Amino acid sequence: SQRQHDLSEDDIIRSRLLYEGDQGIDDRRILTLMKTFNKFIYDLSSNSDEHNSTIEKLLSLLYSIEHSQHLLKSTYQMDELEQLCYASKTQRLNEQVKQLRHELDQSELRLIEAKQKRSHLLEYDARAATINKLGTRRELRAQQAATLERKHYFEHLQQTFEATYQQRLKQIAVYMRPIFELDEILRQDANEDSPGDTGPNESPVEQQSSSLISTLPTIKHERQRTNSDSSTASIEADDTNSTTTRSKRQHKNHLGLISLSASLANNQPQALFSNETELFGTQLINPLLLLSSSNIS
Known part of the structure; x- marks a missing residue:
């Protein structure tokens, strides 16, 4: 072949x-x-x-x-x-190869587990750093206790303020009650004494203010002097010196009575201050109404 x-x-x-x-x-x-x-x-x-x-x-x-x-x-x-x-x-080499492959698989699994543990450790370290920036539990409890104490203090302060505020309102109403009663009496007297004296062009507010102004001097002159003749000259000197101040006061009272009568005529709440500021966010109303409502309650 x-x-x-x-x-x-x-x-x-x-x-x-x-x-x-x-x-x-x-x-x-x-x-x-x-x-x-x-x-x-x-x-x-x-x-x-x-x-x-x-x-x-x-x-x-x-x-x-x-x-x-x-x-x-x-x-x-x-x-x-x-x-x-x-x-x-x-055969021995094949067994060794199988064993090495098994060890290689186990090593890969351990490597994956080690990577996961490392990532978890890094995450734990980051969280621990964030937690360390915050206060300890004792500090947080102390801060919480201080906050609660301040809260109770402000609640007590608010309650005290409200009680004081209501008490002051009642006191102001009591102080203002004679003024409103006097104004009511003066209006009634003015309406009874001069029902037809007012001109057709005058408003009710001007009528009430003029009646109040006209009645004030009569109240002053009703007071009789009981001084002796020796002190008459000094009293007259004092009266001449205080004429200007009295005129200013009368003008001021005139303006106040005008505003008060206007508020009473319009049934609107009037503030106690000249600049019309409110007392803690609330305007004062007629004390007679307030006292009547408190008595009813």
Whole structure:
């Protein structure tokens, strides 16, 4: 088959040596032994030297063939042992590879777990830093207690303020009650005394203010002097000195009575201050109404 592929003799010998090794000439030895044996059997010569050389040649060929057979057998056994050894080594290597793969998987899992732990530790450190910026529990409790104490203090202050405010309102109403009663009496007297004196162009507010102004001097002159004649001159001097102040006061009272009568005529709440500021956000109303409502309640 090799000659059919146009191979040279050298290539054939080289290939046989490559495949068979040193034992490639066993076939030739066997063929040479068979030829020599047949020649020795069928060609019996009378020459003893040639006969002896042929026998020695046959024995040497048998010995070489037997030796090559032992070598081949030992080589075969050695190959089997090597095969078994390689099989055991291959199995052991496969087991080691499986174990290494298992360890690699476990290492990957441990690596993932370690990364998670590291991320958790970083998160915990960040939260701990944020918590450390805040106060301790004792400080927070002390701050809470101080806040509650201030809250109770302000609640008590508010209650006290409301009670004081209501009390002051009642006191102011009591103080203002005679003024409103006097004003009511003066209006009634003015209406009874001069029902037709007022002109058609005057308003009710102007009528009430004029009536109040007209009645004030009569109230003053009703007071009789009980001083002696010696003190009459000094009293007259004092009266002349205080004429200007009295005129100013009368003008001021005139303006106050005008505003008071206007508020009473319009039934509107009037503040107690000249600049019309409110007392703690609430305007004072007629004390008579306030006292009447408190008495009813």
